[in-house]
Amino acid sequence: MAERATAVSRLAAITPALAALVAAASLLLHGCGDGSDGDNAQRDDPQSPAASAAGADPAPAYGDAIVFGTIGDGSTLIPMLASDSSSHEYASHLFDGLLEYDKTLSHLEPRLARSWEVSPDGLQITFHLRRDVHWTDGVAFTARDVQFAFDTIRDPKTMTAYAEDYKQVQRFELLGDYDFRVTYEKPFAPALASWNSMMVLPRHLLEGKDINETDFSQHPVGLGSHVFESWERNTRFTLRANPEYYRGRPHIEQVVYRVIPDESTQFLELKSGGLDMMGLTPLQFRRQTSSQTFDRGFRKYRYVSNSYTYMGYNLDNPLFQDVRVRRAFTHAINKQEIVDVVLFGLGRAAEGPYRPGTTWLNKNLRPYGFDPAKAKALLAEAGWRDSDGDGILDKDGQPFSFKILTNQGNDQRLKTATVIQKRLRDIGVDVAVRVVEWSAFINDFIDKRRFDVIVLGWSLSLDPDQYDIWHSSKTGYKQFNFVGFKNAEVDELLEKGRRTFDEDERRRIYDRVQEILVEQQPYTFLYVPDSLPIVASRFHGIEEAPAGISWNFPQWYVPTALQKYTIAP
Amino acid sequence: MLSYLAKRLAGFVPLLLGISFVSFLVMAMAPGTPVDLMTDLNPKASPEARERLEKFYGLDQPLYVQYGLWLGRIVQGDLGTSFSRDRRPVLDKIAEALPITLFLNVLDLALILGLAIPIGIYSAARQYSLVDRATTVFVFIGFAMPSFWVALLAMMLFGEQLGWLPISGLRSLDYDSMSALGQIGDRVRHLILPVGIAALTGLAGLSRYMRSSMLEVLRQDYIQTARAKGLSETVVVYRHALRNALLPVVTILGLSIPGLIGGSVIAETIFAIPGMGRLFYTSVLMRDYPVVMGITLIGAVLTLLGNLLADLMYVAVDPRLRKR
Numbered sequence: 001m002a003e004r005a006t007a008v009s010r011l012a013a014i015t016p017a018l019a020a021l022v023a024a025a026s027l028l029l030h031g032c033g034d035g036s037d038g039d040n041a042q043r044d045d046p047q048s049p050a051a052s053a054a055g056a057d058p059a060p061a062y063g064d065a066i067v068f069g070t071i072g073d074g075s076t077l078i079p080m081l082a083s084d085s086s087s088h089e090y091a092s093h094l095f096d097g098l099l100e101y102d103k104t105l106s107h108l109e110p111r112l113a114r115s116w117e118v119s120p121d122g123l124q125i126t127f128h129l130r131r132d133v134h135w136t137d138g139v140a141f142t143a144r145d146v147q148f149a150f151d152t153i154r155d156p157k158t159m160t161a162y163a164e165d166y167k168q169v170q171r172f173e174l175l176g177d178y179d180f181r182v183t184y185e186k187p188f189a190p191a192l193a194s195w196n197s198m199m200v201l202p203r204h205l206l207e208g209k210d211i212n213e214t215d216f217s218q219h220p221v222g223l224g225s226h227v228f229e230s231w232e233r234n235t236r237f238t239l240r241a242n243p244e245y246y247r248g249r250p251h252i253e254q255v256v257y258r259v260i261p262d263e264s265t266q267f268l269e270l271k272s273g274g275l276d277m278m279g280l281t282p283l284q285f286r287r288q289t290s291s292q293t294f295d296r297g298f299r300k301y302r303y304v305s306n307s308y309t310y311m312g313y314n315l316d317n318p319l320f321q322d323v324r325v326r327r328a329f330t331h332a333i334n335k336q337e338i339v340d341v342v343l344f345g346l347g348r349a350a351e352g353p354y355r356p357g358t359t360w361l362n363k364n365l366r367p368y369g370f371d372p373a374k375a376k377a378l379l380a381e382a383g384w385r386d387s388d389g390d391g392i393l394d395k396d397g398q399p400f401s402f403k404i405l406t407n408q409g410n411d412q413r414l415k416t417a418t419v420i421q422k423r424l425r426d427i428g429v430d431v432a433v434r435v436v437e438w439s440a441f442i443n444d445f446i447d448k449r450r451f452d453v454i455v456l457g458w459s460l461s462l463d464p465d466q467y468d469i470w471h472s473s474k475t476g477y478k479q480f481n482f483v484g485f486k487n488a489e490v491d492e493l494l495e496k497g498r499r500t501f502d503e504d505e506r507r508r509i510y511d512r513v514q515e516i517l518v519e520q521q522p523y524t525f526l527y528v529p530d531s532l533p534i535v536a537s538r539f540h541g542i543e544e545a546p547a548g549i550s551w552n553f554p555q556w557y558v559p560t561a562l563q564k565y566t567i568a569p
Numbered sequence: 570m571l572s573y574l575a576k577r578l579a580g581f582v583p584l585l586l587g588i589s590f591v592s593f594l595v596m597a598m599a600p601g602t603p604v605d606l607m608t609d610l611n612p613k614a615s616p617e618a619r620e621r622l623e624k625f626y627g628l629d630q631p632l633y634v635q636y637g638l639w640l641g642r643i644v645q646g647d648l649g650t651s652f653s654r655d656r657r658p659v660l661d662k663i664a665e666a667l668p669i670t671l672f673l674n675v676l677d678l679a680l681i682l683g684l685a686i687p688i689g690i691y692s693a694a695r696q697y698s699l700v701d702r703a704t705t706v707f708v709f710i711g712f713a714m715p716s717f718w719v720a721l722l723a724m725m726l727f728g729e730q731l732g733w734l735p736i737s738g739l740r741s742l743d744y745d746s747m748s749a750l751g752q753i754g755d756r757v758r759h760l761i762l763p764v765g766i767a768a769l770t771g772l773a774g775l776s777r778y779m780r781s782s783m784l785e786v787l788r789q790d791y792i793q794t795a796r797a798k799g800l801s802e803t804v805v806v807y808r809h810a811l812r813n814a815l816l817p818v819v820t821i822l823g824l825s826i827p828g829l830i831g832g833s834v835i836a837e838t839i840f841a842i843p844g845m846g847r848l849f850y851t852s853v854l855m856r857d858y859p860v861v862m863g864i865t866l867i868g869a870v871l872t873l874l875g876n877l878l879a880d881l882m883y884v885a886v887d888p889r890l891r892k893r
Contacts (some may be wrong), residue, residue, distance in 0.1 A: 159622055478616065
């Protein structure tokens with residue numbers, strides 16, 4: 001719920017069930033957007049019981065519970081060990097980072113650290129921690145806890161997938177109980193955001209224990225907005241408000257996650273009051289939640305999500321090495337049509353790999369536009385003509401024919417591929433769509449580069465660094481530039497971007513990266529879907545921002561008159 | 570009898586070895602390892618991190634070594650630790666899910682038996698009557714409808730529209746604050762839909778089986794004799810025919826015993842019940858080898874025992890077999 005972000009590009013995984021399993025990376029961000037798109041956020045709806053019962057702006061009150069639905073249960077509550085999204089979400093209530101992105105997702109702001117300084121050469125970061133934070137067992141939180149977490153994540157015995165950012169640190173110096181300094185080998189701008197909630201562990205409870213096997217992971221002591229209460233496997237995970245939370249006691253007393261693997265069941269539970277909040281599918285948002293009952297009982301929100309879907313070309317394949325072919329395809333595809341058909345209009349066409357509404361998106365990117373005639377002309381220029389009159393373009397006697405590959409279990413991607421198939425057929429390109437089970441898709445096709453074209457998605461990162469996806473050194477086995485994009489200028493810019501801390505300068509660097517990507521079209525960027533959460537209307541204090549609605553979760557409240565659950569103290 | 574039992578049990582050992590080895594092999598051949606699922610497409614996971622994880626899980630060893638190690642633990646009664654990040658013993662995970670599934674399935678089976686046997690008897694005794702035709706249509710409708718669809722419709726009607734029954738889960742949120750009686754009531758209310766729907770969709774097989782078996786018996790000469798003696802139809806049907814007609818049903822029952830521990834993934838997913846079906850399914854998806862092997866092994870043992878039990882039950886109800 002409460003969102004914690006790290007600079008991680010992550011695959012927007014397939015089925016929701018698999019999402020929990022595959023969502024390897026880091027603390028997920030649930031929704032992000034530009035905030036201006038809240039046409040469905042029915043705040044201050046005069047019909048809502050909240051407004052009539054307690055006036056337009058009822059006083060914040062403590063108490064009540066909120067029930068979330070989750071498709072899969074978590075597995076561990078130690079953030080650095082977790083590899084599924086539910087675990088990260090559970091743990092996000094229990095631990096805070098030293099600093100975190102603000103609600104506009106543009107700047108880092110203090111949390112456990114009250115301030116920090118970056119040395120002029122960018123090699124050293126000095127953190128000054130708050131002195132008023134305690135673990136929920138009463139022990140003070142100090143720089144030693146950060147040092148302990150830092151040592152633990154770098155310990156080769158620790159089974160973590162996130163050690164990479166911290167291996168860049170040359171030296172960790174304690175400067176006192178509440179101050180420390182880290183020195184990097186070379187300037188590394190994404191470093192700042194890496195001092196997140198993974199870097200906080202209670203040393204007094206874990207020192208000398210095997211982090212991989214400790215039962216701390218099942219009932220931890222944290223310092224975040226909530227305290228662990230109970231965990232019934234595959235059924236229910238329960239948290240209580242932390243009365244001593246250093247940023248103020250959360251208003252809602254109890255937080256319950258119910259594990260309900262089926263989306264339809266979740267929706268029925270929501271309608272009958274068994275859930276207070278869930279993410280809607282586009283179909284549910286458009287067609288099933290517009291009745292008066294829904295208007296009275298719930299509020300729907302809509303904002304840009306943190307992932308995009310793209311069509312990636314295997315650039316080792318001669319078919320796609322001519323940039324005119326890739327540009328032709330982008331012209332041939334009607335992105336808005338895909339958004340309308342696949343997402344019921346609940347999303348937007350993507351032009352580049354940055355989240356719309358954040359400071360990193362280059363606003364001057366020129367969209368290609370849907371233009372089949374131009375597409376045909378570009379292909380003709382590249383030598384593709386229908387010389388035998390069978391309706392399929394050919395060159396040197398070879399028809400233009402290939403396969404689009406996508407993973408099983410993601411209906412939106414399959415539909416997207418089908419729409420593309422039709423549009424490419426219109427310009428004389430013969431396309432087959434093939435769907436492959438996730439593991440086979442990754443191991444046999446992506447890792448071995450055995451694909452022509454793929455339809456896949458990435459989660460958008462908060463830090464603009466996309467070195468892993470676009471740098472030419474990242475085209476190896478199991479690396480993420482699997483389309484094989486190689487561009488000397490992009491390489492140089494990506495390296496520079498990592499070394500640069502100044503925001504304006506970084507923006508100029510990544511603006512240029514985006515220009516080149518748009519020009520070169522290693523991907524046809526397709527669309528960014530909207531996040532579509534729905535929340536029971538008794539919850540007040542929800543504020544939509546680019547970060548979504550959950551960023552101020554501790555400030556949500558239920559006016560006394562509307563409280564539904566009585567929580568025993 | 571005892572030597573027969575001993576022989577059968579001794580035969581289990583090579584069978585189980587074979588089953589476990591084949592399962593292990595098939596699982597290892599499936600694309601993707603647990604490490605892949607933790608690190609695939611995660612840019613923060615370096616090759617060293619992958620190697621470390623592989624070593625930690627013992628996946629860097631040759632397959633026969635992995636199997637040997639697994640077998641060594643099994644012989645000592647240790648099913649191992651889950652590959653999932655919770656690092657919990659496989660036995661604990663199974664011990665959580667098994668009672669739930671077992672309980673639900675026993676209830677299902679009892680309900681199906683309680684309905685199917687009377688339906689079968691009645692349909693046979695009044696063959697082609699209105700009731701026979703009506704129940705035939707009814708059980709076939711139940712059989713033909715996809716259970717997940719019926720489940721969703723029932724959830725919409727009883728859970729959402731009428732609000733009589735809870736939609737999913739096994740207990741309410743405020744279960745702990747209820748009285749003892751309230752707690753029992755709460756559990757029963759949660760069981761009605763999943764058990765009822767499983768029974769509805771599973772009724773057809775057994776009731777048709779009962780009907781045809783009964784019809785066959787009713788055609789026998791000794792039934793004619795009984796009728797000729799002037800016995801009432803009730804006595805003919807229930808005392809003379811029923812027992813013999815039950816024989817094949819008992820066989821089916823025995824064969825369904827191993828099925829009792831296998832939960833339905835679909836039903837458990839829709840009703841959000843943390844049973845064996847979901848445990849197995851998610852373990853396979855996550856390539857959680859120890860849990861998959863643990864469940865397979867327990868399943869294999871129970872299947873073999875179930876078959877044995879069916880044979881023994883058959884002997885018990887059929888005096889002709891006892892002499893052998």
